[in-house]
Amino acid sequence: MKKKTLFVTGGGSGLGAELVRAAHRRGHHVLCTGRRAIADLPSDFPDLPYLSCDLASAGGAQVTADWVQSHLSGRRVDCALLNAAAGYFRPLSAETPEAISEVLTLNLDANIVLAHRLSGNLEGGTLALIGSVAHKGAAGMPVYSASKAALDGFGRALAQEWRGRVAVRVLHPGPIATGMSARAGRKVDLADRLFLSPRLMARIILDAALAPRGRDRQIIGYLRALRGQILPLGRQAA
Numbered sequence: 585m586k587k588k589t590l591f592v593t594g595g596g597s598g599l600g601a602e603l604v605r606a607a608h609r610r611g612h613h614v615l616c617t618g619r620r621a622i623a624d625l626p627s628d629f630p631d632l633p634y635l636s637c638d639l640a641s642a643g644g645a646q647v648t649a650d651w652v653q654s655h656l657s658g659r660r661v662d663c664a665l666l667n668a669a670a671g672y673f674r675p676l677s678a679e680t681p682e683a684i685s686e687v688l689t690l691n692l693d694a695n696i697v698l699a700h701r702l703s704g705n706l707e708g709g710t711l712a713l714i715g716s717v718a719h720k721g722a723a724g725m726p727v728y729s730a731s732k733a734a735l736d737g738f739g740r741a742l743a744q745e746w747r748g749r750v751a752v753r754v755l756h757p758g759p760i761a762t763g764m765s766a767r768a769g770r771k772v773d774l775a776d777r778l779f780l781s782p783r784l785m786a787r788i789i790l791d792a793a794l795a796p797r798g799r800d801r802q803i804i805g806y807l808r809a810l811r812g813q814i815l816p817l818g819r820q821a822a
């Protein structure tokens with residue numbers, strides 16, 4: 585496969601870090617942003633351009649887009665994987681205006697700003713928006729679900745608007761064992777044993793994002809993951 589230039593948000597940990605590692609192993613050129621400082625990246629993190637920036641802060645997405653464009657110097661980004669997100673597992677009555685704003689800014693607004701700012705650099709490439717099966721409305725996470733439902737709508741609209749110029753794919757993973765759910769405040773239970781491996785999920789998402797053709801919206805749950813584990817003969821997992 586031809587080496588490509590990829591941009592990943594939330595790439596310093598969780599699914600994003602696995603996306604970065606998988607893309608780097610395949611020899612792609614990866615630009616990566618995350619909230620944590622460079623010093624806090626995992627010790628085995630690949631040596632590649634990394635920007636520490638809070639995407640929920642005012643102007644964070646603009647700063648990030650400027651940084652990406654400064655690295656591209658007019659070249660194309662073949663695939664932008666907008667993956668950074670957060671959410672809280674609690675009823676709406678327990679939310680605060682600050683937390684609601686943070687989740688909507690990070691999960692939705694920042695992605696719209698990045699798509700808007702990078703549209704010229706994405707010509708001929710792919711914008712992959714990492715959604716969630718929660719976009720259908722997950723009990724206990726009303727604000728997070730709303731942000732992912734809105735991201736789904738944004739992606740559907742943009743896929744039509746940009747068809748023939750930029751492929752837009754909204755990829756909705758099922759539960760992943762990154763610890764996000766527990767950090768969001770959900771009590772760990774037996775269901776957590778069924779959460780999918782971040783490494784496997786990253787491989788499937790990367791394949792879905794880089795495939796020359798694919799549906800605009802894709803659910804990546806257990807069945808898809810199972811199919812992903814049964815590799816075609818002779819193909820190596822990356």
Ligand SMILES: NC(=O)c1ccc[n+]([C@@H]2O[C@H](COP(=O)([O-])OP(=O)(O)OC[C@H]3O[C@@H](n4cnc5c(N)ncnc54)[C@H](OP(=O)(O)O)[C@@H]3O)[C@@H](O)[C@H]2O)c1
Nearest residue numbers: 594597598599619620638639640668669716759760762764
């Ligand atoms: N885990 C699941 O069960 C699950 C299921 C469906 C969909 N998803 C989606 O998959 C994607 C990755 O989730 P994950 O499981 O990897 O979650 P995660 O482990 O919590 O990672 C979230 C990533 O987003 C970054 N991030 C958080 N707040 C940020 C901010 N204010 N500014 C910039 N970056 C920020 C984090 O950076 P730092 O670590 O540097 O703070 C981290 O790299 C998300 O879009 C999530 O909604 C996850």
